[in-house]
Amino acid sequence: MAHAVKLVASSAALALAIGGSAHANSVIDLTFENIATSYPFSNSNVFIENYYNGGTSSVGTTGPNYGVTFSSNALDICLNSLSVHCSNTSKGGLGPANSQEGALFFLSGSSTFMDVAKGFTTGFSFNYVSLSESGSVTVWSGLDGTGTLLATIDLSPNAGSCPGYGAGFCPFSPVGVTFAGTAKSIEFAGVANQIVFDDVTFGSSHPGGVPEPATWAMMLLGFAGLGFAGSRARRMTTAAAL
Numbered sequence: 001m002a003h004a005v006k007l008v009a010s011s012a013a014l015a016l017a018i019g020g021s022a023h024a025n026s027v028i029d030l031t032f033e034n035i036a037t038s039y040p041f042s043n044s045n046v047f048i049e050n051y052y053n054g055g056t057s058s059v060g061t062t063g064p065n066y067g068v069t070f071s072s073n074a075l076d077i078c079l080n081s082l083s084v085h086c087s088n089t090s091k092g093g094l095g096p097a098n099s100q101e102g103a104l105f106f107l108s109g110s111s112t113f114m115d116v117a118k119g120f121t122t123g124f125s126f127n128y129v130s131l132s133e134s135g136s137v138t139v140w141s142g143l144d145g146t147g148t149l150l151a152t153i154d155l156s157p158n159a160g161s162c163p164g165y166g167a168g169f170c171p172f173s174p175v176g177v178t179f180a181g182t183a184k185s186i187e188f189a190g191v192a193n194q195i196v197f198d199d200v201t202f203g204s205s206h207p208g209g210v211p212e213p214a215t216w217a218m219m220l221l222g223f224a225g226l227g228f229a230g231s232r233a234r235r236m237t238t239a240a241a242l
Contacts, residue, residue: 027203028066031099035061035076039101040086046076048104067118070104074112077105077196080167089169089196092162095127096199096208103172103198104188111189115143116202119184123205124151125176127198129169131159135190137197139179145187151179155195169196176205 035057036046047058049072054065057076078086079101082093091100106112124139135155141147153175162170188197199207 027201028068029208030066030068030104030200031096032076032102032104032198032200033099035059035063035102036078037061039078040084041076041078043075043077043087043105044107047072048074048076067116069115069117071106071109071111071113073106073108074114075105075107076102079103079198080165080170082164085166087169088167089129090162090165090167090171091198092165092167092171094171099199103196104200105193105196106188107193109192111187113144114186114188114200116184116186117143119182120202121182122203123176123178124183124186124202125174125205125207126200127172127174127207128155128195129159129172130155130157130190130195131169132157133191133194135188135195137175137189138187139177139183140185140187141181141183143185145185147184148181150181150183151177153177155190172196172198174199174207176201176207178205 030052032048035048035051037059045058048070049055049057050069051057051061051063052066052068052070054063054067056062077089080087080090081100089103089105093100104112124137126137128135134157137153137155138145138149139151141150155175158173159169160171183202186200186202188195201207
């Protein structure tokens with residue numbers, strides 16, 4: 001029985017390595033796809049609303065229940081492909097293959113908020129593009145940008161060239177941050193209609209949840225611990241049989 005306990009303890013250590021924290025949620029990546037009823041779509045009438053809270057968007061589409069809500073000004077922007085030009089923004093064929101049609105932006109105000117009521121830890125990341133204006137992203141311990149400021153990311157203009165995609169806002173760049181504590185809201189700030197975000201990931205400092213080198217090292221140590229404990233248990237069982 002003592003050896004079984006050690007095996008369980010090693011499994012717990014591996015789970016901790018993958019999650020990064022005993023209180024961390026699973027890594028979730030918001031790609032802003034399928035919020036509109038079809039592609040291409042109008043950029044001015046698809047509000048995200050409760051799509052990622054198991055509810056609906058402004059056009060009636062229902063999304064997964066991640067417990068995530070957005071401010072009333074948060075919109076889904078149609079991204080250009082080589083064959084479809086529906087806005088002035090595109091991934092340029094770069095980034096995740098399943099995240100090429102929609103992204104987060106706002107047309108009014110100076111920011112929009114994402115609330116995660118149950119909270120998340122470890123890190124936060126996203127891809128973004130800005131043509132000529134700076135922006136910022138801040139991580140807060142309370143809802144709607146309240147409580148303690150946990151992290152700030154300053155964003156510089158980064159748009160380049162994507163021939164064939166008909167988009168000045170292209171391509172996107174990955175940005176991420178780690179922080180201590182539990183976050184419950186993110187503020188995406190900048191000049192309205194001048195900055196776009198995509199692949200918003202909470203629980204990881206890399207968009208899409210790609211583990212950091214340190215996390216991979218922890219995972220390998222966890223696997224090594226499992227192998228050592230299993231090998232020792234087998235040796236003890238063999239010795240007892242003899």
